[in-house]
Amino acid sequence: MKVAIVGAGPAGAHLAALLSQNGCEVLLFDAREKPWEKPCGGGVTTKALREFEFLQNGDSEKQLVSTVRVIGASGREVSVQPKSDFAIYSRAELDRLMRERAVKAGAEFVCARVARIAREAGKWELRMQDGREFVCDFLVGADGATSKLRPKLGIEFKPRDFIYGLGWHIKTENPADWDASRVDIKYLTSSAGYIWAFPRADHISYGIAVKYQERTPAQLKAELLDFIEAQLPHIAREIKASTHHSTAHATFYGAMIPSLVVESWDVLKVSDAAQHWALIGDAAGFVDPITGEGIYYAIKSAELLAQAILTRTKDYEGLWRAEFGADLRRAAEMLDRFYYGKFLGQPFTERLIQFARHHRGVRDTLNDLIAGDQDYLSLKRRLFRNALKI
Numbered sequence: 001m002k003v004a005i006v007g008a009g010p011a012g013a014h015l016a017a018l019l020s021q022n023g024c025e026v027l028l029f030d031a032r033e034k035p036w037e038k039p040c041g042g043g044v045t046t047k048a049l050r051e052f053e054f055l056q057n058g059d060s061e062k063q064l065v066s067t068v069r070v071i072g073a074s075g076r077e078v079s080v081q082p083k084s085d086f087a088i089y090s091r092a093e094l095d096r097l098m099r100e101r102a103v104k105a106g107a108e109f110v111c112a113r114v115a116r117i118a119r120e121a122g123k124w125e126l127r128m129q130d131g132r133e134f135v136c137d138f139l140v141g142a143d144g145a146t147s148k149l150r151p152k153l154g155i156e157f158k159p160r161d162f163i164y165g166l167g168w169h170i171k172t173e174n175p176a177d178w179d180a181s182r183v184d185i186k187y188l189t190s191s192a193g194y195i196w197a198f199p200r201a202d203h204i205s206y207g208i209a210v211k212y213q214e215r216t217p218a219q220l221k222a223e224l225l226d227f228i229e230a231q232l233p234h235i236a237r238e239i240k241a242s243t244h245h246s247t248a249h250a251t252f253y254g255a256m257i258p259s260l261v262v263e264s265w266d267v268l269k270v271s272d273a274a275q276h277w278a279l280i281g282d283a284a285g286f287v288d289p290i291t292g293e294g295i296y297y298a299i300k301s302a303e304l305l306a307q308a309i310l311t312r313t314k315d316y317e318g319l320w321r322a323e324f325g326a327d328l329r330r331a332a333e334m335l336d337r338f339y340y341g342k343f344l345g346q347p348f349t350e351r352l353i354q355f356a357r358h359h360r361g362v363r364d365t366l367n368d369l370i371a372g373d374q375d376y377l378s379l380k381r382r383l384f385r386n387a388l389k390i
Contacts, residue, residue: 012142045372130217167207
């Protein structure tokens, strides 16, 4: 079988490696010749490190994190220590690692932008912007949140199915400016989203994300800059004084991130066995609606699709729904209650932080949520059980 994969990020590159290792002829397309610093925090959860050994043992630079400081909108905070460290990757480094694995396994990398696809005589025909043409048996969309392939395959996401994020990658010349082993997460007032500060090997990724169109970009920038100013006042002043988004020490980024609503999860169909196509990773909407975490689901969906292609393609829909689909749907169902809901008279996130400061059971729940080990199907029951103990 000849498989064309559009997008050489974690999802596409991992699928290319798995299929190549099992005898498929794989074409891996990406418009960029070299991996780039994508607009992404780069957090790789403990669960992902445990399940995908190459992430833990690969030669790419990564920053291991042992402490997470969670801050409420009121300023109340708690620091938690996950049972095992998790990692912050530069996305350029992570993509380089995974793309090299794919090529080493036998995939052919093609630097080109897909301009047109067509289904002819049981095959997929792909025309590149530079005029080159390719033919394959199976087509995979792995081209991210704003996938160009997805609508061509008849799948449309609506504005309500996204969150919008922006931020700055900041280089500071003084290592004492930040704690390289700590991540900061700050919840917002009356918004479904949060601010983050993720330390990387040579810079810090600061960002803010909320439901799409819930706030204007100007409002998001102002709130994030206030947060940065409390930690790196000289950098915040530099950004505010600049007439451009980026400065000598800060590179601006913005991105759309999938955050599917319950109704979208219920009708989502990301493959067609008869027509020989499928979507994986962000292109399929496989992102946690509450945390915005997508790297684990990108790699896991690639594994599930590889399993289906090598055995029975029509199984893919059932595989992803059974593995993580029900949990992500539950997260979408809980999103409003998590960010806007009240618990014992206070915002839920405030109570979560308050209780975590005084009760080990709640801290463990928060740890598991951050580490990717907490399933949303049991989260409410677990929190209520601990709250009753308090």
